[in-house]
Amino acid sequence: MLPQTFIRVSSEPFSVEEAYRMTADSQQDGAVVLFIGKVRDLNLGETVQHLTLEHYPGMTERSLQAIAEQARSRFAVNTITIIHRVGTFALGEEIVLVAASAVHRHAAFMAAEFMMDMLKTQAPFWKREVTNKGAQWLSPSPQDDIAPQKWINFNKDEST
Template identity: 70%
Template sequence: MPQQTLIRVTPDLFSVDKEYRSVASDHQDGALVFFVGKVRDMNLGQAVNRLTLEHYPGMTERVLGDLAQEARGRFAVNHITIIHRVGTFSLGEEIVLVVVSAAHRHAAFMAAEFIMDILKSQAPFWKREETEKGTQWLSPTPQDLIAPQKWREKGTSS
């Protein structure tokens, strides 16, 4: 099966099982790595009630596509899926899914980590949390801003 990339930004729920089945049918890959990000109940020491994610339509998909292409150039991977939801979410709801398949686990793990590190700091998403103290727009955390630096230092690897 040829290399595939799926990018989707949507308010709709995604199915981890469905995405697994679509990638697992490719028998050239021995490794499938899935990352699912969801709304947690606490952030920056405050209880979170809801989270709203907004994005820049068109630009967001392009940035995610470029990110997948860069991951593919750095790591020996075959399939990349990035699904990111937008809208307002309750605690525990799934927000983002990254799926990477490769012949070997190291490349799949590295590519998934690379995608999430860059996505968190550079993709045009805006987060607004509703907490017991009110509503606040969030900026990337210092950790989110530092994480991409390791990839500039490491360069290309697989």
């Protein structure tokens, strides 16, 4: 089976089961890793009421595709799925799913972590959070900003 990439940006909820089936559709893969990001109740010590995510249509999908291609060039993965929601979300709602399948688990774990690290700083999403103190646009956290640095000298041979 040829490697596949599934990218979707939508305001609609996603099905984790459907994403798993799309990503795990190969008999050759022994590993499927899924990461799901949700709206949390606290951020920077403030109680979150809701979160709004905006994006630049077309540019966002191209950016996610480029992240998937970078992951594929670095890790021995077969199927990649990235689903990101946009709109306004309540606490606990799922907003992002990143999945990777591979023959072995290490490559799938590494690819999923790499894609999330890149997505947080390279994908054109804008987050507006409403807390008890009011609304504010969020920037990537210092941790998000430094996370991609660990991949600079990563050797593809390390992922198998």
